[in-house]
Amino acid sequence: MKTALALPLILFALPAAAQDHSGHTGHEGHTEEPAKAPAKAPAPFKLPDMTGAPQMDHSAHQVGDLPSGPPPAEAFEGPQHAADAIFGAEAMAAARAENHATHGEMKTGTVMVERLEARVADGHDAFLWDVQGWYGGDIDKFVFKSEGEGEFGGSIEDAELQALWGHAIGPFFDLQAGVRLDVEPETRSHLVLGVQGLAPYMWHVDAAAFLSDRGDITARVEGEYDWKLTQRLILQPRAELELSAQDIPERDIGAGLTKLETGVRLRYEFAREFAPYVGVGYEAKLGETADIARLAGEDTDGIALLLGLRAWF
Amino acid sequence: MNSSPLITRRNLIRSTVGLAAASAVPLPAWAKGQSLTHARQGFGEVSGERIALTVDSHHFGVGGRSGHAVAVNGTVPGPLVRLREGQNVRIDVTNRLAEDTSIHWHGLLLPFQFDGVPGVSFPGIKPGETFTYEFPIRQNGTYWWHSHSGLQEQEGHYGPLIIESATPDPRYDRDYVVLLSEFTPVHPHEIARKLKVGEHYYNYQMQTATEGEMSLEERLMWGRMRMNPRDISDVTGATYTFLINGHGPMDGLEYLFTPGERIRLRVINGSAMTFFNIRIPGVPMTVIAADGKDVEEFEVDEFQIGTAETYDVIVTPPDGSHALVAEAMDRSGMGVASLTSHKGHRAAPPPLREPVTLTMADMGMGSMEGGEGGHGGHGGHDGHGGMNHGSGDAMAGMDHGSMDHSMRDTSKLPDNVKVGPGLDMVAPMPVDRMDFPGLGLDKVDHRVLRYTDLKAKRPNPHRMPTRQLEIHLTGNMERYMWSFDGRKFSAVTDDPIRFAYDERVRVKLVNDTMMAHPIHLHGHFFELVNGAGMMNQPLKHTVVVQPGGTATFDVTANEPGDWAFHCHLLYHMHAGMMQTVTVRPFPKAGEGA
Numbered sequence: 001m002k003t004a005l006a007l008p009l010i011l012f013a014l015p016a017a018a019q020d021h022s023g024h025t026g027h028e029g030h031t032e033e034p035a036k037a038p039a040k041a042p043a044p045f046k047l048p049d050m051t052g053a054p055q056m057d058h059s060a061h062q063v064g065d066l067p068s069g070p071p072p073a074e075a076f077e078g079p080q081h082a083a084d085a086i087f088g089a090e091a092m093a094a095a096r097a098e099n100h101a102t103h104g105e106m107k108t109g110t111v112m113v114e115r116l117e118a119r120v121a122d123g124h125d126a127f128l129w130d131v132q133g134w135y136g137g138d139i140d141k142f143v144f145k146s147e148g149e150g151e152f153g154g155s156i157e158d159a160e161l162q163a164l165w166g167h168a169i170g171p172f173f174d175l176q177a178g179v180r181l182d183v184e185p186e187t188r189s190h191l192v193l194g195v196q197g198l199a200p201y202m203w204h205v206d207a208a209a210f211l212s213d214r215g216d217i218t219a220r221v222e223g224e225y226d227w228k229l230t231q232r233l234i235l236q237p238r239a240e241l242e243l244s245a246q247d248i249p250e251r252d253i254g255a256g257l258t259k260l261e262t263g264v265r266l267r268y269e270f271a272r273e274f275a276p277y278v279g280v281g282y283e284a285k286l287g288e289t290a291d292i293a294r295l296a297g298e299d300t301d302g303i304a305l306l307l308g309l310r311a312w313f
Numbered sequence: 314m315n316s317s318p319l320i321t322r323r324n325l326i327r328s329t330v331g332l333a334a335a336s337a338v339p340l341p342a343w344a345k346g347q348s349l350t351h352a353r354q355g356f357g358e359v360s361g362e363r364i365a366l367t368v369d370s371h372h373f374g375v376g377g378r379s380g381h382a383v384a385v386n387g388t389v390p391g392p393l394v395r396l397r398e399g400q401n402v403r404i405d406v407t408n409r410l411a412e413d414t415s416i417h418w419h420g421l422l423l424p425f426q427f428d429g430v431p432g433v434s435f436p437g438i439k440p441g442e443t444f445t446y447e448f449p450i451r452q453n454g455t456y457w458w459h460s461h462s463g464l465q466e467q468e469g470h471y472g473p474l475i476i477e478s479a480t481p482d483p484r485y486d487r488d489y490v491v492l493l494s495e496f497t498p499v500h501p502h503e504i505a506r507k508l509k510v511g512e513h514y515y516n517y518q519m520q521t522a523t524e525g526e527m528s529l530e531e532r533l534m535w536g537r538m539r540m541n542p543r544d545i546s547d548v549t550g551a552t553y554t555f556l557i558n559g560h561g562p563m564d565g566l567e568y569l570f571t572p573g574e575r576i577r578l579r580v581i582n583g584s585a586m587t588f589f590n591i592r593i594p595g596v597p598m599t600v601i602a603a604d605g606k607d608v609e610e611f612e613v614d615e616f617q618i619g620t621a622e623t624y625d626v627i628v629t630p631p632d633g634s635h636a637l638v639a640e641a642m643d644r645s646g647m648g649v650a651s652l653t654s655h656k657g658h659r660a661a662p663p664p665l666r667e668p669v670t671l672t673m674a675d676m677g678m679g680s681m682e683g684g685e686g687g688h689g690g691h692g693g694h695d696g697h698g699g700m701n702h703g704s705g706d707a708m709a710g711m712d713h714g715s716m717d718h719s720m721r722d723t724s725k726l727p728d729n730v731k732v733g734p735g736l737d738m739v740a741p742m743p744v745d746r747m748d749f750p751g752l753g754l755d756k757v758d759h760r761v762l763r764y765t766d767l768k769a770k771r772p773n774p775h776r777m778p779t780r781q782l783e784i785h786l787t788g789n790m791e792r793y794m795w796s797f798d799g800r801k802f803s804a805v806t807d808d809p810i811r812f813a814y815d816e817r818v819r820v821k822l823v824n825d826t827m828m829a830h831p832i833h834l835h836g837h838f839f840e841l842v843n844g845a846g847m848m849n850q851p852l853k854h855t856v857v858v859q860p861g862g863t864a865t866f867d868v869t870a871n872e873p874g875d876w877a878f879h880c881h882l883l884y885h886m887h888a889g890m891m892q893t894v895t896v897r898p899f900p901k902a903g904e905g906a
Binding site for chain 2: 066067068069070071072074075076077078080081082083086087088091092094095096097098099100101102103104105106108109110138139168169170171172198199200201202227228229230231232272312
C-alpha cells in the first residue's frame with residue numbers, strides 16, 4: 001500500500017527530478033576551470049550556426065580555424081591579484097571578499113500569506129490561513145509553512161507548522177525536507193520530504209510526503225495557476241489532493257485518497273503585495289474516508305463562498 | 314520650470330531646476346542622524362588638471378517620486394567631467410557616505426589601479442576617506458562615470474565624462490549631453506529582493522486574457538517552457554521615472570538651437586537597467602561615434618542604446634520644437650526633452666508604442682522571426698537561410714515534448730559551462746545577431762541602427778586573433794540568477810578569464826537567456842566582428858548580446874592588470890553576472906604594445 005501511494009508522488013515530482021539529474025550527474029565531475037586543464041586537445045564547441053553566421057560572409061577570418069585552448073603560459077604569470085602590490089594584500093583581500101559577497105551571494109527572503117480567507121457555507125462559516133516564507137540564497141533556503149482552519153466562534157480545528165530546508169535541485173524545483181508539527185486537532189509531529197516549484201504550463205506545485213511520529217504516512221499535492229485576465233485581475237484555479245497510506249482511526253481517515261479541495265479565486269492586485277479576492281471552493285472527502293464520514297452522518301462534500309486576502313512582503 | 318542645460322564648447326550653463334518637490338518626506342532609516350539636503354537635478358561641470366568630487370547622501374525628487382539619493386557634488390546626475398585629450402588629471406574623490414564608495418571611469422584607458430572597481434582594481438573608498446585618481450588622458454570622446462560599489466549607481470551616483478579632441482572637430486556648432494537614467498524612490502536592495510522573490514514584480518505588460526496577440530497554441534508553448542514572452546525589462550516604469558540629464562518627462566527640459574545649426578548630441582545610457590529607443594520624430598540623426606570612438610557616418614531615424622553604451626549623433630533640426638524621445642525598450646515609460654528653437658516651447662512627445670513580445674529568435678531558435686514581418690532589407694545576410702529550420706508556424710506546431718527538451722539541451726554546452734539550477738535555458742541554435750536592431754525595433758518602418766552599420770572611421774591595425782574563447786551568458790529568470798558559463802562571480806573568485814599581455818583573442822558571447830545583456834569589458838576597447846572587415850571593425854567597450862543569439866569581438870589585451878568584465882544591467886551584475894579578466898605579465902619598463 002505504501003509503495004503504491006508513493007508512486008503518484010514521485011510522478012508528480014518527475015519534471016524536477018529529470019532536469020536535475022541531467023545537470024548534476026553529467027557535470028558535477030568537472031567544475032574546474034578549463035584554463036588550467038589544457039590536457040586534452042581543445043574540442044571547439046561547434047554549433048550549427050557557425051558556418052552561416054553573418055560575420056563569415058564578410059570577414060576573411062574563420063572563427064572555426066582558431067584554436068580555443070588555454071591562454072599562453074605567460075598569462076599565468078603573477079601576481080595573482082595585481083592590486084595587492086599597490087594597495088596591500090590585506091586591504092585587497094577584504095575588498096575582494098566584499099565584492100564577491102555582493103555579486104551573487106545575496107541572502108533574502110519573503111513571507112507570503114497565500115490565503116487568508118473566510119469560507120461561507122450554509123450552516124458553518126469557517127476561516128483558513130495558508131502562509132509560507134523563506135530566507136536564504138539561490139540554492140539553499142530556510143522555508144516555513146503554516147496552514148490551519150477553524151469555525152468562526154468555534155475553536156481551531158486544524159493547525160500545522162512546517163520548518164524545512166529547501167535546496168534547489170533544478171532550474172524550477174526545490175527539494176524540501178524538514179519537520180511538521182500539528183497543533184490541532186492533536187499534537188503530532190512528522191518528518192517531511194517534498195518538492196516545490198514551477199511545473200510546465202506555469203503551474204505552481206507543492207508536493208510532500210509526511211511520516212508521523214506514529215509511523216503513519218500521508219501525502220499532499222497542491223497545484224495552482226495564475227491566469228491573468230488583466231494586469232491586475234487574476235483568476236487562480238487551485239487543487240489540493242490528500243492521500244494516506246493507511247487508516248488513521250483517530251482522525252477518521254481511511255487508506256487511499258482522502259480529500260480533494262478545489263477552488264477558483266479571483267483576486268485584484270492593488271499592489272503585487274496586496275490582493276483581496278473572492279472565490280468559490282469545493283471540498284470532498286474521498287474513498288474510505290468519505291465512507292467513514294457518511295457512517296457518522298456527516299456531509300462528505302460541500303461548496304463554500306470564499307472571501308480573502310493574498311498578501312506578502 | 315524650464316531649464317536648458319546648454320553647453321557651448323567651453324562653458325556650460327548649470328541646469329539648476331528648483332524642483333517644487335519640497336514635500337516633507339520622513340527621514341528614512343538609513344538617513345537617521347543626518348540632515349539631508351535635496352540634490353539638485355541636472356549637473357554642473359568640472360574640468361582641468363585637478364578635480365574634486367564629493368559623494369554624499371541626499372534626497373531627490375522627480376515626477377512626483379522622491380526618496381533617498383547618492384549625489385556627487387550635490388547633483389543627480391553628478392557633474393560633467395570635461396577633459397582634454399593629452400592632459401593629465403588628478404581627481405580627488407571624497408566619500409561622505411556611511412558606506413564604501415568608488416568611481417569607475419567608464420570607457421577610459423588608464424592604469425588598472427585607477428579603474429575604480431573595489432576588490433578588483435583597488436580597495437574602494439572608505440567612509441570619510443579621499444582617494445586620488447591620477448592618470449593621463451589617452452583618448453577623446455563621450456564617456457561616463459559611475460559608482461562600482463553595491464547598487465549606488467541606481468541611487469544617482471553617475472555622471473557624464475567628455476574628452477575634447479586634441480584637434481578641433483568642425484562637424485558641429487553646438488554640443489549637448491543627453492544622459493539617460495532612471496530614478497526610483499525604492500532602495501535598490503529592495504528592488505533586488507523583489508526581483509528575487511516576486512514573479513515579474515515590476516512587469517505590468519504581461520500577456521493576459523485580454524492583451525497580446527499570441528495564439529493559444531503559442532501561449533501554451535511558452536507556458537510549457539515556463540518562459541514569459543513579455544519578459545523585456547526586469548525593472549520598469551512601474552517604479553522608474555526615466556530621466557534625461559536628471560529631468561523627468563514632465564520637467565520641460567529644453568535643448569535650444571538656432572535653425573541651421575548642426576547639433577552634436579552625446580547620448581549616454583547611464584541607467585541601471587534600461588535600454589532606450591532614441592528618436593526625434595521628423596529629424597534624422599547622423600551617427601558619428603559609438604562608445605566614444607568615431608565611426609563612418611550614417612543616418613538613422615531611431616536607434617536603441619543598451620545600458621552603458623554611448624552614441625554621438627549630429628542633427629540639423631528645422632525651425633520649431635522637436636521631441637527628443639528616450640522610450641524605454643519595454644515601452645513602460647519614456648524620457649522626454651524638447652529640442653527647440655523657441656525658448657519655452659515644449660514639443661509634444663509621441664505616445665508610447667505597443668509593448669514588445671519576444672519571438673522564437675529570442676529563444677535562440679535561429680533566424681525564425683521570418684514569420685511575421687521579420688527584418689527586411691539586408692541582402693547581405695541572406696546566408697542565414699541555411700539555418701532556417703522551418704517557419705515560425707512549423708515550429709509552433711512542433712511536438713511540444715521535443716521542443717521543451719530542446720530548450721535546455723545541456724549537451725550543446727561546452728564542458729566548462731556549469732549546469733545547475735542557475736541555468737534555465739540553452740539556446741538551441743544561437744546565431745549571430747549583429748544585424749538585429751534591438752527588441753521592438755525590428756518591425757518599425759524607418760531606418761534603425763544595427764551593429765552591422767558600424768565601421769571604424771580610423772583603420773585598426775590589422776592583426777589576426779591567435780585564439781578563440783567562448784563565453785556563455787546564463788541565467789534563471791524565475792530564481793533571478795545570472796552568471797557567465799553557469800558560474801556566479803562569487804564562485805570564481807580566484808579563477809579569472811586570463812589573457813596574455815598583447816594577446817589577440819576572438820571572444821564569442823553566446824546568450825543562453827531570453828534577455829539582451831550589455832556586456833562591458835573594463836580598460837579596453839574591443840572590435841565587434843560585424844562584417845566591417847578586419848581593419849574597420851568598430852571599437853566598443855560594451856556590446857549588447859541579443860536574446861538567444863551570439864556576438865563576437867576581437868580584443869587585443871594590451872592593458873596589463875586586473876579588469877572587471879560584466880553585464881551592465883546592475884541587478885544582473887549584482888546577482889553574479891561578472892568576472893575578472895587578468896592580463897599578464899606586466900611589461901617591463903620601456904616595453905609596450
